[in-house]
Amino acid sequence: MVCTLTVTERRSSLDWAMDVFDTQVRAVPPGAWEAPTPCRDWDVRALVNHLTVEHLWVPPLLAGLTRDDIGPRFDGDQLGVDPVTRWTATARRSRDAWNRPAIWSTTPMLSFGPTPAGEYAFQLTADLLLHGWDLARAIDAAGRLPGDTTSARTVGNNRELVRWVYDALSAQIDAWRVVGIFADPVTVRDDADDWTRLIALSGRAPDWQPRLDA
Numbered sequence: 001m002v003c004t005l006t007v008t009e010r011r012s013s014l015d016w017a018m019d020v021f022d023t024q025v026r027a028v029p030p031g032a033w034e035a036p037t038p039c040r041d042w043d044v045r046a047l048v049n050h051l052t053v054e055h056l057w058v059p060p061l062l063a064g065l066t067r068d069d070i071g072p073r074f075d076g077d078q079l080g081v082d083p084v085t086r087w088t089a090t091a092r093r094s095r096d097a098w099n100r101p102a103i104w105s106t107t108p109m110l111s112f113g114p115t116p117a118g119e120y121a122f123q124l125t126a127d128l129l130l131h132g133w134d135l136a137r138a139i140d141a142a143g144r145l146p147g148d149t150t151s152a153r154t155v156g157n158n159r160e161l162v163r164w165v166y167d168a169l170s171a172q173i174d175a176w177r178v179v180g181i182f183a184d185p186v187t188v189r190d191d192a193d194d195w196t197r198l199i200a201l202s203g204r205a206p207d208w209q210p211r212l213d214a
Contacts, residue, residue: 005164007104007118013161014098014121017128018091020155021051024135025087033083036210039131039140043140046102049079051131052087054124055094061108062097062117112179126165129155130202141210156195166198173201 005013025048033045042050055073079086097103098121107114115123120156133184136152144150156162183203186194199206 001007005118007101010097010104010118010121010125013164014125014128016094016158017125018095020136020206021128021185022088022091022137023150024155025084026131027139027144027148027150028084028135029139032139032142035138035142038134038204038208044135044142045077045079045083045136047131047135048083048087049077051074051084052078052090053092054127055090058094058124061110061120062100062103062106064106064108066109067111122165122168125161126180129161129165130199130204133199134204137208138210150178153195156198159194162194162198166201169198169201172196177203 028044028048033048035045036043037047039047053074056078057070060070078090104117104121106117108117108120109115110120127171133155136155140152159210173182177184185203186200186205188200188206192200196206
């Protein structure tokens with residue numbers, strides 16, 4: 001499914017998913033960086049750091065470097081004292097790296113081996129979309145700022161993108177589960193919409209709420 005999309009379509013999907021995550025990062029209320037998220041081991045700050053690190057890797061990997069070349073420079077917390085600014089700068093550099101047309105015909109060396117750039121872009125798109133929901137859900141639970149009209153539901157309002165990610169992820173998710181990337185799917189109603197089914201497919205509970213003692 002992924003390989004049937006044009007470069008323009010894949011690029012547009014990646015941009016849209018990055019916009020979704022970017023919107024939620026900017027919406028994190030003061031004092032909510034330690035709030036729990038649907039990712040059991042990560043609070044809000046750890047979740048944003050995960051995506052920031054993921055996109056710090058993009059420019060060097062697309063430039064042909066390997067993990068050995070890059071070394072430990074992106075290990076640990078990368079957010080510093082201003083997580084929003086750090087994420088914003090990192091996302092901009094990642095977008096710039098994908099803007100070079102020749103990149104899309106390359107095969108970057110990822111941690112699990114050589115991967116076509118289009119597949120790499122899909123993995124980033126899916127991760128941004130799903131973690132965008134994680135972050136939005138955490139902010140929903142922590143309490144959004146007055147005037148903030150975004151929510152976890154708005155993350156999934158691009159139906160074509162959600163359908164593409166669901167179909168593509170369904171075809172490969174068993175392999176990802178073997179290495180611990182995704183948990184087992186969550187059961188949902190047969191008439192659940194595509195967004196709910198995607199969340200459940202990834203091992204997340206669509207009705208997640210933070211534990212009272214968290």
